[in-house]
Amino acid sequence: MRIDVVTIFPEYLAPLDVSLIGKAATAGILDIHVHELRTWTHDRHNTVDDSPCGGGPGMVMKPEPWWEALTALVPPGSEDGARLIVPTPSGRPFTQRVAEDLATASHLVFAPARYEGIDRRFIEAAAERMPVEELSIGDYVLAGGEVAVLVMVEAVGRLLPGVLGNAESAKDDSFGHSSQGGMAGLLEGPVYTKPANWDGREVPPVLLSGNHAVIARWRRDEALRRTAQTRPDLIEALDPAALDKKDRAQ
Numbered sequence: 001m002r003i004d005v006v007t008i009f010p011e012y013l014a015p016l017d018v019s020l021i022g023k024a025a026t027a028g029i030l031d032i033h034v035h036e037l038r039t040w041t042h043d044r045h046n047t048v049d050d051s052p053c054g055g056g057p058g059m060v061m062k063p064e065p066w067w068e069a070l071t072a073l074v075p076p077g078s079e080d081g082a083r084l085i086v087p088t089p090s091g092r093p094f095t096q097r098v099a100e101d102l103a104t105a106s107h108l109v110f111a112p113a114r115y116e117g118i119d120r121r122f123i124e125a126a127a128e129r130m131p132v133e134e135l136s137i138g139d140y141v142l143a144g145g146e147v148a149v150l151v152m153v154e155a156v157g158r159l160l161p162g163v164l165g166n167a168e169s170a171k172d173d174s175f176g177h178s179s180q181g182g183m184a185g186l187l188e189g190p191v192y193t194k195p196a197n198w199d200g201r202e203v204p205p206v207l208l209s210g211n212h213a214v215i216a217r218w219r220r221d222e223a224l225r226r227t228a229q230t231r232p233d234l235i236e237a238l239d240p241a242a243l244d245k246k247d248r249a250q
C-alpha cells in the first residue's frame, strides 16, 4: 500500500518512521511519503490560506495548492485503487470496520487540514476523480488533522499482512473491536500475566485451570459483562446470531 500525506507540518508525521509502521515501511509493506503542502504554492509567501468567504473567524485553506498536490500524487488516469481521506470533526466515525475497509485500498492520500478547514470545492472536485472519505476520530476538536492521520495510519497499517507478527495478529484483536473471531464486536475483558499472586491479588483461578474450553467461556462472559457495562450500544449492535444460548443467559 502506498500512503501519501500532504501537510503544512511534515514534522508532525515523524512518528510514522517509528516502531510498527516504521518497520512496515522498511519491509516495503507500506510505502509512506509525507509532503509539504507549500511545495504546491507559487507566490512569494507560499500562501495556503485566506479569509473565509462570507466573513467569520479564522482562515480557510485555499483549494489550489491541495488540488495541485492531489493531481501530482494521483495523476489523471491513475485513480484506480486511490482514496482521499480528509480528517474532520464533521466526518463519519472512523471505526475498526472503516479501518478494515481502508486496508483494502492500494493508495491512500491523507489531507489533514489546519485552520477552519479546506475550501469545499477541493473536496467536490476530488470526489469527481476518486472516492473521498471525510472521517472523524472522535467527538472533539483538534488543532489540525495530522494527529488523526497518525491514528488512522496505525489502525489501518497494522491490519496489512506481514505488519504484525503472528503472535499479535489483528485477527485476535484484543480490544474486541475487530469484526472477526469469537469476540467480534465486543470489548476485551480483563487480562492477566505472571505472577499468580501480586500485591495480594490472585489471578482468577479459572485461568490457571488449563481447561481451554472453560477459559474461553470465562473470557467471553467477561467480555460481554464489560461491554454491557461500558458500551451497551455495542451489545445492541451485535448480530443476534453471534450470541449463543449461554450468552443470552447473561
Ligand SMILES: Nc1cc(-c2cccs2)n[nH]1
Pocket: 087, 088, 089, 112, 113, 114, 135, 136, 137, 138, 139, 140, 141, 142, 143, 144, 145, 146, 148
Ligand atoms: N475527529 C477530529 C478531527 C479533527 C480535525 C481535523 C482537522 C482539523 S481538526 N478534530 N477532531
